[in-house]
Amino acid sequence: MPASIEFRGVSVDGILHDLDLRIGAGEAVAFIGRSGAGKTTSLRLINGLATPSRGTLLIDGAAPRDFIPLRRRTGYIIQGSGLFPHRTVYENVATLPRLLKWDEDKSRDDAKRLLDQLGLPFEKFATRYPRSLSGGEQQRVGIARAIIARPEILLCDEPFGALDPIVRRELQDAFTAIREERNATIVFVTHDLAEAMRVAERVIVFDQGRIVADTAARELPRHDAPAVRALVAAASLPS
Amino acid sequence: MSANIARATGEHVMIVAIAVVVAILIGVPLGVWAARRARAGGAALRVVDAIQTIPSLALFGFLIPIPFIGGIGMRTAIVALILYSLLPVVRNTVTGIRGVEPSVREAGVAMGFTPRQLLFEVELPLAMPSIVAGVRIATVTAIGVATIAAAIGGGGLGTLIFRGVAMVDTRLILAGALPAAALALIADVVMTMIERRLIR
Amino acid sequence: MKRLWLVVLLFACSKQPIVVGSKNFTESDILGELVAQKLEASRCTVDRRLHMGGSLICDAAIASGSLDAYVEYSGTALTAILHQPATTDRGAVDRTVTAAYAKRSLRWGPNLGFNNTFAMIVRRDYAQQHGLRAISDLRKVQSEVRPGFGYEFVERPDGWPGLIGRYHLDVAAPPKTMDLGLTYKALAAGEIDLIAGNSTDGLIDSLGLVALADDLHYFPPYDAAVVARTDIDRKCSGASAALASLASTIDDATMRRLNYEVDGKKRDVAEVVREFLSAPRGGGKP
Numbered sequence: 008m009p010a011s012i013e014f015r016g017v018s019v020d021g022i023l024h025d026l027d028l029r030i031g032a033g034e035a036v037a038f039i040g041r042s043g044a045g046k047t048t049s050l051r052l053i054n055g056l057a058t059p060s061r062g063t064l065l066i067d068g069a070a071p072r073d074f075i076p077l078r079r080r081t082g083y084i085i086q087g088s089g090l091f092p093h094r095t096v097y098e099n100v101a102t103l104p105r106l107l108k109w110d111e112d113k114s115r116d117d118a119k120r121l122l123d124q125l126g127l128p129f130e131k132f133a134t135r136y137p138r139s140l141s142g143g144e145q146q147r148v149g150i151a152r153a154i155i156a157r158p159e160i161l162l163c164d165e166p167f168g169a170l171d172p173i174v175r176r177e178l179q180d181a182f183t184a185i186r187e188e189r190n191a192t193i194v195f196v197t198h199d200l201a202e203a204m205r206v207a208e209r210v211i212v213f214d215q216g217r218i219v220a221d222t223a224a225r226e227l228p229r230h231d232a233p234a235v236r237a238l239v240a241a242a243s244l245p246s
Numbered sequence: 247m248s249a250n251i252a253r254a255t256g257e258h259v260m261i262v263a264i265a266v267v268v269a270i271l272i273g274v275p276l277g278v279w280a281a282r283r284a285r286a287g288g289a290a291l292r293v294v295d296a297i298q299t300i301p302s303l304a305l306f307g308f309l310i311p312i313p314f315i316g317g318i319g320m321r322t323a324i325v326a327l328i329l330y331s332l333l334p335v336v337r338n339t340v341t342g343i344r345g346v347e348p349s350v351r352e353a354g355v356a357m358g359f360t361p362r363q364l365l366f367e368v369e370l371p372l373a374m375p376s377i378v379a380g381v382r383i384a385t386v387t388a389i390g391v392a393t394i395a396a397a398i399g400g401g402g403l404g405t406l407i408f409r410g411v412a413m414v415d416t417r418l419i420l421a422g423a424l425p426a427a428a429l430a431l432i433a434d435v436v437m438t439m440i441e442r443r444l445i446r
Numbered sequence: 447m448k449r450l451w452l453v454v455l456l457f458a459c460s461k462q463p464i465v466v467g468s469k470n471f472t473e474s475d476i477l478g479e480l481v482a483q484k485l486e487a488s489r490c491t492v493d494r495r496l497h498m499g500g501s502l503i504c505d506a507a508i509a510s511g512s513l514d515a516y517v518e519y520s521g522t523a524l525t526a527i528l529h530q531p532a533t534t535d536r537g538a539v540d541r542t543v544t545a546a547y548a549k550r551s552l553r554w555g556p557n558l559g560f561n562n563t564f565a566m567i568v569r570r571d572y573a574q575q576h577g578l579r580a581i582s583d584l585r586k587v588q589s590e591v592r593p594g595f596g597y598e599f600v601e602r603p604d605g606w607p608g609l610i611g612r613y614h615l616d617v618a619a620p621p622k623t624m625d626l627g628l629t630y631k632a633l634a635a636g637e638i639d640l641i642a643g644n645s646t647d648g649l650i651d652s653l654g655l656v657a658l659a660d661d662l663h664y665f666p667p668y669d670a671a672v673v674a675r676t677d678i679d680r681k682c683s684g685a686s687a688a689l690a691s692l693a694s695t696i697d698d699a700t701m702r703r704l705n706y707e708v709d710g711k712k713r714d715v716a717e718v719v720r721e722f723l724s725a726p727r728g729g730g731k732p
Contacts, residue, residue, distance in 0.1 A: 054356055078358035089353030093371050103357055162356075253620075310631070318594075318624060318632040399594065399624030399632065409623065412500040412597035 009033040009192040010067045010080075010159040012053055017062030022048045024216045026062065035186070035193040037203035037224070039238065040213030046196045049213070050162050053194065054081045066160075079103065082153030082161040082191070086168045088145045090137040096122070096148050097133040103156040114155075121151045125181055143174040150182060154189050161191045167202065179205050200227070200242035212238065247421065250406065255425050258402035261320055261395060262388045262429075265327030269384055273332050274377060277339025278365065291337060298333045302391045305329065306398045323392065323400025330391050331384035338380025342373025375444045382437035389430040393422070403429075462681040463493040467504050467516040470497050471626055472708050472715075473562065473646060473701065477517035479719045481672060484692060485515075487723075490682035496715075500598040501526055509550055514675050515689065519562060519668035523547070523554070525604035532604050532666040539667055551676050553686075556693035558670040560646060560701045564599070565657035566609075567643040569633060573656050580661035581613055584640070589618045594638030596626030604666070605642065612664045630655075646698060648706030670696075 012030040017023060023045045030036055038046035051057035052064055055074030063070055071077045090099050097118055104114040119129040125147040137145055146166060153161065167175040183206055186193060197203050203210050204224040212220035212227075214234040222230055228239050276294075280287030300308075305326050309316045315325045346369050354368045370377075396404030403422040410418030464485055468478025475496050482492045495513065498504060505527050507513040523543045524530050530542060540554075547554040566581050573579070576587050584591060599605040600621050610617060622638060629641040634653045643650065643657070650657060672692060678685045696704075707718045 056352065056356060075358050075360060078356055081356070081358075083353065083356035085349060085353065085356075087349045089347070089349035091350060091353070091368060092347075106358065106363070310628070317635060318628055318637050319622070396623065397625045398628060399622045399637075401622070405597075405623050409597040409601050412502065413601050414502040414506045415601075418601075 008159060009190050011065075012160065012192060012194070013065040013068075014049070014052070015063045015065065017049075017052065017059045017064060019045075019048055019052070019057060020060045022216055023059075026218065028211065028218065028221075030192060030194065032067075032192055033190060034209060035207045036195070036209045036211055037207035038194060038196045038211050038213060039198065039200060039203045040234070042198065044213035045216040046213045047164055050164055050194055050196050053160065053162055054078050054083060079107065079156070080159045082156075082158040084146075084149050084153045084161070084163045084166040086165045088137070088149035088166075090145055090148055090152070092137055095134050095136060096127070096140070097129075099137065099148055100151045100155055102152060107156060117155055118151070121155055121185075122148075124185060125151055126177075127151075142170050143178060146170065146178060147181065150178075150185065154185065154191070157189060158191050161186070161189075161193045163193070163195045165196055165198065168197070168199075175202070182206060200238055251403075251421050251425060254401070254403045254406055254422065255429070257320070258389070258392055258404075258426065258429065261324050261327060261400065261402055262385065262392050265324050265388055265392075266331050266381065266385050268324075268328050269331035269335050270381060272328070273335030273380075274339050276332075277336040277377075278343060278369075280336065281340045281343035287340065291340065294333045294336050297329050302326070302330065302394045303397060306394060306400075310398060318399040320395070320400050322398055323395035323402070326395070327388050327392060331388050334380040334383040334387065335377070336380075338376045338383070339373060342376030342380075343369050345376065346372045375441055378437060378441045378444060382434060382441065385433045385437065386430045389426060389433060393426055463491040464514045464678060464681050464685060465493045465495060465512065467495045467498045467507060467513040469501060469504055469516070470499055471644070472648070473644060473705050474517065475715050476704050476708060476719060477558070477670065479715050480692070480723070481515055481517065481689065483716075483719055483723055484688045485682065485685060488682070488684035488688040490685055490688070500596075502598070508552060508673060508675065511675065514678050514681065515685075516673055517558065517670055518554075518673045519670055520557075521563070521604065521666035521668040523673075524666055526598075526602045529603070532608070532664070534663050534666055536667045536669070540669070547673065548676075553674050553676050555671050556690055558672070558692055558696045559694035560696050560698045561667050561669050562644050562646045562698075562701065563660070563665050563668045564605075565643045565645040565647070565650070566660075567633065567641050567650065567655050567657050568639060569636070570654050570656045572639060573658070578658060580659040581609070581664070582661050583658065584613070584615055584617075587639075588615050591617060591639045592619050592637075593617060593621040593640040594629050594632050595621050595623060595642050596629060597623055598626075599642040609664060612662060646701040646705060648702060648704075648709040652706070652710050670701075 009032040011032045014026045014028040017026040026049065038049060040046050048057050052059055054077065055071065066077060100118045100122065101114045122129050122132060127144060127147055137148070140148065149166065167178050170178065179202060193207065195203070195206050204227065208224055210222060210224050210227050211218055212235050219232045220230050220235045227235065276290060280290045306322065309322045309326055310318060316322055351364070351368065354364045359367060392402050393404035393407055395402050396408045403426045406422030407419050410416065410422060466478055466482045466485070468474040478494070478496045482494050485492050501518065501522050504513060504516050508516060520539045520543055521532065524539050525532050528543065528546050533539060544554040568578060577583065595606060600623050606621060624632065630643065630649055630653060632638045633641045633655065645657060672689050674689055704718060704722060707713050708715055
C-alpha cells in the first residue's frame with residue numbers, strides 16, 4: 008500500500024528553509040529546480056539519508072524513529088545506479104527479497120518478469136555482472152532492484168541524468184509503464200522539465216531552499232513565478 | 247641435518263602462520279573501525295605505522311623483559327611478528343573499505359541494510375582483494391622477519407642461519423636461507439593467485 | 447712546503463691503524479679493549495672491532511688480514527679452529543697451537559694468565575633439588591632437562607655434540623639456541639635449565655647459578671692468549687712489544703672481577719680496562 012509523506016516546517020541548515028509539503032498516498036510528484044536548490048536533500052530526508060535540523064517528517068502520519076524498516080519498504084534509484092559490482096544482475100535485483108527472506112522461487116519469478124518487462128531478457132542477463140552492461144542497461148537493473156519488493160514509496164534522484172537523450176527517453180517510458188502497475192508514492196528529482204512532466208502528475212519547484220511552485224504538471228508552463236519562468240524558458244518547451 | 251632443516255621449517259611455518267592469523271583477527275576489525283573514523287582512524291594507522299619502523303631485532307629485544315608476552319622463545323617471537331604484520335593488514339583493510347564506491351554503499355544503506363549487513367554483504371566483499379593483498383604482504387614480510395626470531399630463542403630457520411654465521415659455514419647459512427626464501431616465494435605466488443581469483 | 451706535506455704523508459702511512467677484534471661476549475670485549483689500550487699506550491693507532499662475532503668469525507678475519515689481533519683461547523683454537531682432538535695436556539695444547547698458527551703467519555701468545563673453560567651451569571636450587579654436582583649427574587635429569595646455548599657451542603665439535611657423546615647423555619629435549627648473552631637471563635628466569643657459560647663469568651654467583659664439575663675432564667684447557675699477525679710491527683713498530691707485556695697479567699680471580707664490573711655493575715668496558723691498567727701491578731684490588 009502506498010504511503011503518504013508530509014513535511015512540517017522542515018529545515019536543513021544552509022540548504023532548506025521551513026518546508027511544508029504534503030504528498031498523498033499513490034501520488035507521483037517531481038521535484039525540480041537548479042542544482043543546490045534543495046530538491047535532492049528533501050528527497051533524502053524521506054528515507055533518512057539526510058537529517059533535518061528542525062521540523063518533522065511524517066510517513067503515513069507518523070514520524071519514523073527507526074529508518075531501517077522504512078527503507079526496506081522504500082525503493083531508491085540514483086544516478087549511476089549503485090549496483091553491487093560483486094553480484095550478478097539477478098543477485099542485485101533479488102537483494103531485498105533475500106534480505107526479507109522471500110521464497111527463492113518467488114524471487115526468481117518476480118525478477119524474471121520484471122527484467123523481461125524492462126527489456127532485459129532474463130536468460131541473457133541474469134548471470135552477467137554490472138560492469139559488462141551499458142549505462143542504460145545498468146539503470147534498468149537499478150529500477151528492477153528498487154521496485155521488485157513492491158515498495159510503498161519510490162524515490163528517484165536524477166536516475167537518468169547520466170544517459171544520452173535517446174536512452175533517457177526509453178527509460179522514462181519504461182519507468183512510466185512499470186509504475187502504473189506498481190502502486191507506490193513516487194518522488195522524482197530531476198532538473199529536466201520535460202522529464203518531470205512526463206513521469207509525474209504534480210511538479211514542485213525548488214529555489215534556494217524553498218518551494219516556489221506546486222502545480223499540476225501540465226499547468227507549469229503557465230506559472231508566473233520567476234524561477235519557474237526561467238526553468239520553462241531554459242527547457243524551451245513547446246507551449 | 248635434513249631433520250634439523252625439516253624441524254626448523256616446521257617451526258618457521260608455525261610461528262608465521264599463527265602470527266598472520268592473529269594479525270588478521272585483530273587487524274581487519276581494527277581496519278574496519280579505522281575506515282569509518284577519519285581522525286581516530288588516522289591515529290590508529292600512525293601507531294601501526296610507527297611499530298613497523300622499529301628495526302625487527304630491536305622489537306624482539308624490547309619485548310623480552312615484558313611479563314606475560316615477553317621472555318625468550320617462540321611466544322615472544324610470535325608477538326613481535328603479529329605487531330609487524332598489523333600494518334599491511336590494517337592499512338589495506340582501510341584502503342579497501344574506503345575504496346568502496348560511495349554510490350554502492352549508499353544503495354546498500356538505502357535498501358535498509360543494518361550496519362552489520364552492510365559490512366558483510368557489501369563492504370567486506372568489495373574490500374577483499376585489498377585485504378588479501380595486505381595479508382600477502384604481511385605473510386611474505388613475516389617469513390623474512392621470523393628469521394630474526396632465532397636471536398631470542400624463537401626457533402625457525404633463522405637458527406640455522408645464525409649458527410652458520412657463527413661457524414662461518416656457508417652450507418648451514420644456506421640451509422636456513424634457501425628454505426626461507428622458498429617459503430616466501432610460495433606464499434607470494436599462492437596469495438597472488440587468490441587475489442586474482444577475487445578480482446574476477 | 448711540498449716537502450713538509452710529503453713528510454706528513456709518509457708519517458701517516460707508517461702508522462696504519464691496527465685492527466683489534468673481539469668475540470661477542472663481555473670477557474672478550476674486555477680483553478679486546480685491553481689489547482687496544484696497551485697498543486695505544488705504545489703510540490699505535492687502533493681501530494676497534496669489538497663484539498664482532500664468534501670464534502670462527504674472528505679467526506677467518508685474522509687469517510684474511512681484516513683483523514690484526516684478538517684474544518683467543520687455547521682449547522678453542524685446538525678443537526674448533528684447527529679441528530684437532532681435544533686433550534687435557536696443557537703443554538701439548540700450547541705446542542700444537544703455536545706451531546699450527548705460525549704456519550698461518552699468526553703468532554700465538556703470550557698467555558694472559560688465566561684459564562676460561564666452558565662451565566655447564568644450572569640454577570642452584572635446580573642443582574640441589576636433583577643432586578647435581580658434576581656433569582655426569584645430568585644423567586639423572588636427561589629426560590626432562592631443557593638445554594639452551596649460543597649458536598657456537600651447539601655446533602662446535604668440542605661443544606654440545608662432543609659433550610653428550612663423552613658423557614653418554616641421552617638428553618631428550620633438543621637445545622634451544624639464542625644469542626649467547628640471553629642464555630643467562632633465560633636460565634635465571636627458568637625458561638631453560640642448562641647453559642654453557644664461562645668459568646670466569648661475573649654473573650654466576652649473583653644470579654644464583656652454579657657450575658657443574660667436569661668430572662670426566664672432557665674440556666681441554668682454555669688458556670687465554672693474544673693472537674696477532676706476525677707482520678703486525680709493520681703497521682706500528684712497538685706493537686709486538688706492547689702485546690708481549692700482557693703476559694701473565696690476569697689470573698682467574700681478576701678476570702672474574704673485571705667481568706663482574708661490566709656485567710654486574712653495568713660499568714663501561716673502556717673505563718674498567720683503563721682503571722685496571724693504571725692500578726699497581728700484583729693483582730691488587732682497588
